[in-house]
Amino acid sequence: MRWILLKLMTWRQQPNNRNLLRKKTFYQSPRILRGLFLTLHTVTDTAETKWIAIAELLRPQGRRGEVLAEPLTDLDEMFAEGREIWLAKEESAIVFASPRKLESHFFPTGRNAGRIVMKLSGSESINDAETLSGLQVFIPAEEMPELEPDTWYVRDLVGSTLFDAGKLVGEIVDVQFAVAADGRTRLGDAAPLLEVQPLHDGEEEHDTLLIPLVAAWIDSVDVEEKTIRMNLPPGLTEA
Numbered sequence: 188m189r190w191i192l193l194k195l196m197t198w199r200q201q202p203n204n205r206n207l208l209r210k211k212t213f214y215q216s217p218r219i220l221r222g223l224f225l226t227l228h229t230v231t232d233t234a235e236t237k238w239i240a241i242a243e244l245l246r247p248q249g250r251r252g253e254v255l256a257e258p259l260t261d262l263d264e265m266f267a268e269g270r271e272i273w274l275a276k277e278e279s280a281i282v283f284a285s286p287r288k289l290e291s292h293f294f295p296t297g298r299n300a301g302r303i304v305m306k307l308s309g310s311e312s313i314n315d316a317e318t319l320s321g322l323q324v325f326i327p328a329e330e331m332p333e334l335e336p337d338t339w340y341v342r343d344l345v346g347s348t349l350f351d352a353g354k355l356v357g358e359i360v361d362v363q364f365a366v367a368a369d370g371r372t373r374l375g376d377a378a379p380l381l382e383v384q385p386l387h388d389g390e391e392e393h394d395t396l397l398i399p400l401v402a403a404w405i406d407s408v409d410v411e412e413k414t415i416r417m418n419l420p421p422g423l424t425e426a
Contacts, residue, residue: 348415
């Protein structure tokens with residue numbers, strides 16, 4: 188499952204080029220944007236624990252078992268050296284995994300800027316690293332902090348119903364973030380965008396909408412009821 192921490196943004200002009208908007212299915216694998224305080228756990232029952240993926244392993248990077256990965260969090264603290272992590276294709280497969288140690292890491296520059304190179308226990312050669320390609324790096328969900336005010340996980344927003352001035356707009360199906368021309372570096376001063384599937388008389392319409400999640404436009408967010416109520420400027424709900 189993908190977990191993302193959203194902090195409300197004040198309105199900034201969005202990029203005109205929609206090609207700079209990176210689309211991810213954030214509810215299936217995670218990125219955490221800010222505010223995480225690390226608590227290393229001791230013993231974990233893998234069958235009973237809920238999990239968060241913090242990175243996806245891509246390919247070998249180096250001769251001593253290092254692996255290039257796509258981080259699914261903007262918080263460097265998540266990659267503290269010595270912490271326990273679990274590797275699996277998906278959350279349901281963690282029950283079969285054994286914990287590893289994150290021995291070291293660094294953030295490369297150049298064409299791999301925005302990614303991370305990790306050295307994991309049990310990976311001592313290029314051949315070892317190749318066997319890890321495609322796996323996700325998980326930590327127990329219990330290590331997540333309490334949320335700050337006006338902060339939500341993307342998993343809690345996806346599937347919610349959006350209302351504008353009391354009128355039904357549609358269902359939130361994704362969250363997008365404006366990125367730089369490299370396609371990876373997130374523009375931190377740009378508001379997250381809710382991707383909304385419009386609903387008309389209970390029926391889905393074809394095109395989705397992108398609605399900036401701006402604090403000044405929000406009336407309420409009810410995570411339990413899965414509803415978001417906003418007062419949007421004219422024109423934003425028109426496909």
